[in-house]
Amino acid sequence: MDTEAQHKERDRSPEPDTSGEEERSRSVRIAALVGGPWRKAGLLALVCLVFLLLLSTYVMQPFLIPSGSMEPTLQVGDRVLVDKLAYRFGDVPQRGDVVVFDGAGSFVREAPAQNPVTRVVHGAAAALGLAAPAGADYVKRVVGVGGDHVVCCDERGRIKVNGRPVDEAYVYPGNPPSQVPFDIVVPAGTLWVMGDHRSRSSDSRDHLGDPGGGMVPVGQVIGRAGWIGWPFSRWTSVKRTGAFDRVPAAGGSHG
Template identity: 80%
Template sequence: MDTEAQHTERDLSAEPDTSGEAAGSRSARFPAWLEGPWRRAGLLVLLCAVFLLLLSTYVMQPFLIPSGSMEPTLQVEDRVLVNKLAYRFGAVPRRGDVIVFDGTDSFVREKPPQNPVARVVHGAAAALGLAAPADTDYIKRVVGVGGDHVVCCDKRGRLEVNGRSVDEAYVYPGNPPSQVPFDIVVPDGTLWVMGDHRSRSSDSRDHLGDPGGGMVPVDHVIGRAGWIGWPPGRWTALSQTTAFTRVPPPGGGHG
């Protein structure tokens, strides 16, 4: 009985060619223009930047403090995180809130002209907290809301809201509540805002004679400053002040 194994040559043309499948598998994972670690790393950086821009546009935006108008609460070069959802679902700014707003038509007459490309680049950098905010963006504290009667000053030199004197512990040490006397009623849908460093802040007081009387429309508010995110040594949440706790609602006080 012949038990010797019969050896035959393989027909290589009948064997499946897997080299093309491997190449196809690689091309399915990464297009040719993305081959290479540096290109993939660049794509990852780009996707992260897009994600941060979307986050900054709709949810939380870093805001670089460009001046000392909010000292001692906020220092120059601080980056605060602005909650853009704070007033999106029926909530409205309250007295004492630190807000970022677009000052067009209230603090400035119109947006200054700017090269479109430069505007986009600067806007992206500002949205990431890498550049100063637009010239029309401001950060101030809400002192009066719609209907409030705000007066400065009472017999002891304090701010008065709806007939109630307010002790403003957040004001820069040594600053009076205001060196400019005023007596205003805040129209509905607007806000009266002031900086904490009263002697260095250009705020509602400086626009009393302008159209709108220095009032900021509520719909121009970008968001509420909630946290100091940079530098690391100043990481903290901005606590809500109790200065206005005893202020009655509009119409509830004298005057």
């Protein structure tokens, strides 16, 4: 018997195909990776995002300042933390508060139309302070509340509220309190608001001839600007000014 020939015959037999097993092993490793650390990281990121959106919706919302209408108090690009609980438990906006409000129906006739997907994406980005607010959202300072008699201006160019001149140190340097004369009584449940950079602010003065007379319903106020959170170099609280401390209550002197 030719044993050498037999060995050669056995050597020519095909080796087992292991490519399928290697592919399955690779798939198992990928699945383990996706189902392990990556899956946990993705779930954690999703939970954090949902938490931030809920926090922004009901408690505290970052608000990107898109214009210079509130300079020098607020600068373009500032992220202001808006306290949404400020007026939820019986408190109401006060003279001197810096507030964020929805101007639909008062400053604009209706909110700008958007593609539904774009609206959702933009809304989420704005809620996190990553995009400019909706076209109907504004930030201004409360100058008059319901019942107040607000006049521009006295012989020294100052705005008067309920007969008391107001020294507005927060107004942009070089700006007069207003170049637009007005004499209004603020209806109950509404606010008269103005920007600190009076020459660059589109505020209640610009809507005197509109149906609402430039007034913002209190129910449209989103919250009070509480802090500048970004950039860190400008981290500070946005305090209510004391300029209105000596203004008498509405219904007093209207001289």
